[in-house]
Amino acid sequence: MKVAKFGGSSVADHAMLEQVASIIESDPDRKFIVVSAPGKRYDEDEKVTDLFIQLGEQFNSGQDYEVTLFKISQRFQAITDQLGLSDDIVARIENESRRLLRETTNTTHLTDGLKAMGEDSLARILSAYLNKRGTQATYVNPKDAGIIVNPEPGGAQILEKSYDEIHKLTERDGVVVIPGFFGYTETGVLTTFPRGGSDITGSIVAAGVQADLYENFTDVSSVYCVNPKIVNQPQEIHTLTYKEMRELSYAGFTVFHDEALIPAFQKNIPVCIKSTHDPDAEGTMIVASKEDLSQQVVGIASDEGFSSIYVRKYLMNREIGFGQRLLGILADMDISFEHAPSGIDDMSVIIRRDHIKGDKEERLKNRIKNELNADTVDVIHGLAMIMLVGEGMSERLHVASKATKAFADADVRINMINQGSSEVSMMFGIDENKVDQAVRSLYREFFLES
Amino acid sequence: MKVAKFGGSSVADHAMLEQVASIIESDPDRKFIVVSAPGKRYDEDEKVTDLFIQLGEQFNSGQDYEVTLFKISQRFQAITDQLGLSDDIVARIENESRRLLRETTNTTHLTDGLKAMGEDSLARILSAYLNKRGTQATYVNPKDAGIIVNPEPGGAQILEKSYDEIHKLTERDGVVVIPGFFGYTETGVLTTFPRGGSDITGSIVAAGVQADLYENFTDVSSVYCVNPKIVNQPQEIHTLTYKEMRELSYAGFTVFHDEALIPAFQKNIPVCIKSTHDPDAEGTMIVASKEDLSQQVVGIASDEGFSSIYVRKYLMNREIGFGQRLLGILADMDISFEHAPSGIDDMSVIIRRDHIKGDKEERLKNRIKNELNADTVDVIHGLAMIMLVGEGMSERLHVASKATKAFADADVRINMINQGSSEVSMMFGIDENKVDQAVRSLYREFFLES
Structure with missing residues (x-):
């Protein structure tokens, strides 16, 4: 039983989502899927989450926000059209956004609510798309998944009691698709995680369901032994221990924020960094301990x-x-x-x-x-x-x-x-x-x- | 104008004192002489200062101390006999010791007084011997030399105002012989320095008289670059800066306690470590700075x-x-x-x-x-x-x-x-x-x- 998390670049457009779906279907152990919001498709592109943040800022400062909302809808519309999904999902994004702007009186709650819309919508799209392809899948909202956090907007931390709740997800049939990046407080307020939020959700879900593996799909096929901006095509790291990972991440090294992996580390779940573009490549395993210590420096x-x-x-x-x-x-x-x-x-x-x-x-x-x-x-x-x-x-x-x-x-x-x-x-x-x-x-x- | 300090092994017997006298006479710049108490003549020998400490302990615990006092007298008698000096000096040692035991009520003052007797007596002997050889010399008691310290028995520290007093020694004719290891408090109580006490007196006198050089005569001809107990006949260090000296002394390295040199260092007086056995050898210079930095590790x-x-x-x-x-x-x-x-x-x-x-x-x-x-x-x-x-x-x-x-x-x-x-x-x-x-x-x- 595996938890697979797909980052923003892995769900940036319909083609990537087709790839993600086939990755999920290629391994029946990939039961729990955590997704980011659509990222950049090309260098000058905008991330969906940034558009949602812009929307909130424009609303709060009394500016016109219709163009931004239209951009967001268009972005999702392009995806659903190409995947042949119903227009309901996109309509829901627009309606739900307007409802949030209208009804949320607390500014930080509004910001968090809008920031989470990208992940939430993408999870709904992926779930619908998998079902359309004949793969049984269910969108599960973090509240229903049991992801309960402390009330610190933008800096949520998981509460220990969440894990028992999350474990109940294992009773569900088919693929479970959960949006990354946010949870709910005990009083039901949507609250986002700090940077690396989707990685955190994946790590929490992996810990909760006691996964055999937490696969972290990103746009690089593995972790390099040295910054590829300094050394051209450096060697890839095949296995890294948690400890090595943490030391390396100290100096701005890694492909993700190492503390995102803490929940998985604490429950001893191995982590694998893989590329969505090349899912059959070995990737980089991050494990609790390794036997072969012949390599002095990794x-x-x-x-x-x-x-x-x-x-x-x-x-x-x-x-x-x-x-x-x-x-x-x-x-x-x-x-x-x-x-x-x-x-x-x-x-x-x-x-x-x-x-x-x-x-x-x-x-x-x-x-x-x-x-x-x-x-x-x-x-x-x-x-x-x-x-x-x-x-x-x-x-x-x-x-x-x-x-x-x-x-x-x-x-x-x-x-x-x-x-x-x-x-x-x-x-x-x-x-x-x-x-x-x-x-x-x-x-x-x-x-x-x- | 130089200050020369002779350690315990350099004044252990009459033959060494003859050598010390000729070292003093060979250089008219050697005007201020600081001496330790006679040290060991052979491995199983006793240091005079240890005998004086033993004397005090025996007295304090009510034991018989006559044998110890006799041993001390004999030790000095052997020196004065061989040097052809009058018996007065040895008689004075015995009388003064008995007077201290009889009159000093404060135990720590008694300990300090006895501990200082070895240096004090040797300084009197050397001065008399130099005069006998035709070299004008004067014994100067630390009180008369102006060595004023704070009242911490066994841990005296020089008071800044001493230096002006000490400088007046330059007005004296001939060689000035000062016993090392002790000074007097402002109320006139004899008080000893911590370990390396004679080195401290030498350093203080060098600072006070603004000497051109403070020569520290010991039983090694120089400082070795590494412990000679670990490496056989290692290279000698010719020049060492204060800073290097201090760093090296950190790890139990040097021939003397580095902090003894602080008074000399503070007044920028160069120090030379020399051997009494081989006074013409170059020795090791300790200086404020050096120009030749070609040697990476000294x-x-x-x-x-x-x-x-x-x-x-x-x-x-x-x-x-x-x-x-x-x-x-x-x-x-x-x-x-x-x-x-x-x-x-x-x-x-x-x-x-x-x-x-x-x-x-x-x-x-x-x-x-x-x-x-x-x-x-x-x-x-x-x-x-x-x-x-x-x-x-x-x-x-x-x-x-x-x-x-x-x-x-x-x-x-x-x-x-x-x-x-x-x-x-x-x-x-x-x-x-x-x-x-x-x-x-x-x-x-x-x-x-x-």
Whole structure:
């Protein structure tokens, strides 16, 4: 029994939906289907959800919104026409949208209601289309599916008691089609999930029905071991553990937001990333653990926009509580820190640059200087972090040696090395301008020369 | 104008004192001499200061102390006899000791008074001996020299106003001989310095008289680049900066306690480590800065007895203030931390093992677990730290690469790398049992193959 989630690009037009239907029909285990709203068909295209958001904004600011509503209807009409479905679905979208605009008095509830219309309508269309093809399918609203969330519009979190409700879906016959991206509060208010919302729904449903596999269909056939914008046609990752996935996703690496997978991870459901265009390709499996640890490094992630706060104070190492007070100032100013390498008389704290925007940087420096009597406080911008990830890393001797050689080969100076807490990753801080050459050199070292 | 300090082994017997006298006479710039108490003449020998401490303990516990006092007198008598000095000095030691035991009511003052007798007596002997040889010399008591300290027995710290007083010593003719290891409080109580006490006096006098050089005579001819107990006859370090010295001394590296040199460092007085046995050898210069940075690594230090506290909590990186609260628990329990490498969901804190003796380890674990809701808290013992130090390191690309290769070559797994705060050092955490093989491999890599 599998849960298959299809992303926005996988349901962007009628042709993609035909492909989705045949993917569903090709494997009788694909019983629970979660869908996004139609995404872009081409680069300049608009996503349906963005149109719905625009509709709400125009309504709220008293602008004319008829053109937008017409665009939305046209978009769905094109799909239903080509799939040979009745006009009722499109008529319902228009009527339901007008009803929401008219009846919803709470602005955030209106926004959430409109944002969810794309997913909801697409789920109805796919269900109808499957039935038309002779595959028994039922549209199930998240409320009926048992997806109960806390009342935080745009940031919903699933309530634990939902899972028992969701499990009852297994009693239904045929294919169950559920719109992604939203749930309902205990008082029945539609509330959307944060970013990666459809992935979250898929993950929740997989956890609830205790699926054997959660298939996440997207527009790439697998996860690459390195950013394909930096390395041309890099190797694909066949198997990734949850832990590796989470470490990699830290540095803006993955095809989806890793926290979306938490519900599935917690119930130990394996996840497979697959391409809608190439459903027979192996894809990338994300599993709890793997036996073959022969590959030291499975992925290289990189991210920019970091800054380092360097603090020097003579005899710092004698002063119990210095580190704590330094991090305390950061916490007090609501700045989360990434790493804090320390010397004998100095300590650096690595943070994301956007956490000290405007005059916050100066205020931070002054507080550190005055409250800790620091001799020196410097803030250095333009740092990038490069992360090597692999569960096989911990047992191998040569990872650090190969990695540092790769940086030296690429003429990249290492400003910071952070290794020692996570057994599955090693992190390097370098100049932002040198990320590409460093990543290419690391890729050569770990993926091409072995 | 130079300040020369002679350590305990340099003044252990009459032959060494003859050598010291000729070293002083060979350079008219050696005007201020600071001496320790006589140290061991052979492995099983007793240090004079240890005898004085024993004397005080016997007196305080009501035991017979006459044998100890006799041993002390004999030790000095042997020196004065051989140097042809009058018996008055030895008689004074015995009388003064008895007077202290009789008149000092405060036990800590008595301990300090007795502990200082070795240095004080030796300074009187050296001064008399120099005069006998025809070299004008004066014994100057630390009180008369202006060495004024705060009232912390065994842990005295110099008061800033002392320096102006000490500077007046430059007005004196001939050689000035000052006993090391103690000063006087503002109310006139003799108070000893912490460990490395004679080095501290030398450093203070050098700072006060604005010496051109502070010569620290000891029994090694220079500082080695690596522990000679691990590597046979390692290379000598010719020049070391203060910063390098301080980083190296962190890991139990140096021939003396680095903080003893702080007074000299603060007044920018260069320091030279020399051997009394081989005074013409170059020795090791410790300076504020050096121009030649071609040598990447000047020294390798290693120290054992570290433990790592590993804390894991899912979504830790989202929790602002987690690191601060973790370090806060340590500070609250009076545990100073050395390093804190962090991952995404985990953080390790490296501490010295002896900071969590007895049930403190369990209490610490429980507090972290309960107060921070950590998923996992593990304490791992048996860690050693290896430190590479060199001001030339920061500009070079290959240091990390060469170092990690050396560990791999020696089959030593790196548990932790801490680089990024200090520009002049790089630290590695490894298994305590692998220190020797790792250090030897690093020595080969950085000192033999270049």
